[in-house]
Amino acid sequence: MPWSEAMIKSQTKLPASDPSKGRVLNYTAALNEALTLALELDPNIFVLGQGVDDSSGMFGVTKGLPDKFDSQRVFDTPLSEDGMMGVCVGAAMNGMRPVYLHNRPDFLLLTFNQLVNHASKMHWMDSGQTSVPMVVWAAIGRGWGSGSQHSQAIQSLLMPVPGLKIVMPSTPYDAKGLMLAAIADNNPVLIFEHRWLMKQQGEVPEGIYYVPIGKGVYRRRGDDVTVVGTSHILTLALEAVDGLGDQGITADVIDLRTLKPLDENIIFESLSKTGRLLVIDTGWQMSGVCAEIACLAAEKAFHSLKAPIRRIGLPDLPTPAGFTLEQFYYPNAKNISAVIQKMCQ
């Protein structure tokens, strides 16, 4: 096992296996199954990306697909992110449903011309005459020297762009169901995974099912505070909240699962009970996802609020590569716990 893999594994808290819970799969296997089912379902779906056909198969997500499907439907690409993104847009506008996979969101920064200037607004600009049904997938990196250019969580850069949908799952169940929903969607959908979730295991039903895009879920129910987030940082929040029971603090922990469209109602519903809001995100705090959600709460749920809104994201700095600096850079369960305690004082 490469050392970085070993590190990711050591970061993963595996739930105690519960035989009553149905079939358990790991995160990447769930995604792999989603892609397999989709490719079997619709001949217009194709999967592309750098290294999708190599032995590691995009962290395992595309493993085995090249053996099962024609090489026209699962293929490696040149290192031409912006061009290939445009190729996907053009194919999608003409009856195909591309699923374009990237190792890291950092590489999507090369594709903003196609994503923001084209994919997102084609349908609107031509008055609904064409659609761009495509999925763009990338896995946020962290640790082992990922550093400033291999760890960026760029969801907040794309969230304001009209016409895009943004999905950020946190469980194998959602990863599969949201991938299938994204592929079925007639719009460009971005899926941001997190590398540190990929060794997680969880219940994953067989066959096709869809997790609705734009619907959050409660991961914990409580009374004192509402914690809202997505993806990997949610696992830290759960750790923090679970550790606060002794002190008599309980929380609603909401996994939004998709950032755009955003399930406002679940946030307001919870806030009407708790009156306290903590928003967390894997990306930069400034002008980020947290800021948007906090603003929505201030605008539309002001009267529910009993305390100032708090947010936890990344500092206004690039990611350092070294592990010591990283520990200072990333929020952890302790930080989240401390903020929740302060809010509840």
Place this chain on the structure above:
Amino acid sequence: MIRFHYQGQGYYNIDLSTYEQAFLHNLYYAMLRIRRIEEEIERRYCEDEMKTPIHLVIGQEATSVGSCAALKTDDRIYATHRTHGNYLAKGGDLKAMISELYCRANGCVASRGGSMHLLDKKAGMDGSSAIVGGIIPIATGSALAAQLQSSDCITGVFFGDGATEEGALWESLNFAALKKLPVIYFCENNFYSVCSPLKNREPAGTRIDKKADAFGVNAEQVDATNVIKVYEATLRAILRINSGAGPAFLECIAYRWRGHSGAGDDSHTGYRDPKEVLHWETVCPVATFYNALIDQGLLHENQARRMEEMINAEIKEAFAYAINSPNPVYEDLNKFAYSD
């Protein structure tokens, strides 16, 4: 199946005695040094203390050494994720590099960059980017600055064959040719991008040098297992630049012996035939040059042994220095958010 065969001629017909012996020894020493440093990094990587990705240049040493031997200290170079060879050949400080790999406060970028972002400005190793193709326009901008400042600084930029699929390269070449910028593009073609062979990414029969040539940039294909060939091609490029003819592009062909990243060869995963690695090991840039020097009576085995000893001692010292160096502290994180 061997997909990519060596097509050069080694040192056949090259009379090395036209060069000064000290120069030849320096070239050999520099290549051997990079090889031994890479081997030591590789050996120690499994200890789990260098918490950084590594991209070893074993097999590709001659590109860095031959090119940097032709450049001046105050010429600037820029690099990619595969930085080690470029950094060392340009004169980058070894202790600062190893400290960076160990994520120490006294690393060359104080633990902010790791192995993919080595730089040593004193040596003219001016930076590197882990985004494929990202550094190429920046290096082109460095050449523009030199031109606008009427400086005689030449910029060299190193990148892989994968980067030739990025638009940024071709946009840069066009501009460099337009402005006749003092820049040399060193494309280190090792045939693979991670596990993708060229055939997955570029049409069969593509000649990267010919494409560059079509952009109006003087281009050559170079046997980059051969340090003298790289050196001479770089000298030709420099002469042309100095004559005002503008940028050059050298497609430097040499094989990556190890996996894309991490320690060891990864051929067993199936993307390339282990026989292909063995094939290229027979044209080892270090060994072929050594043999040529010995054959032509320009190096003594004793001299080579002394070089090994010096290199070993330097490596030992650098690793001990790095391992015993302090980690960064919290306050370090917030420094340099902006330039004063």
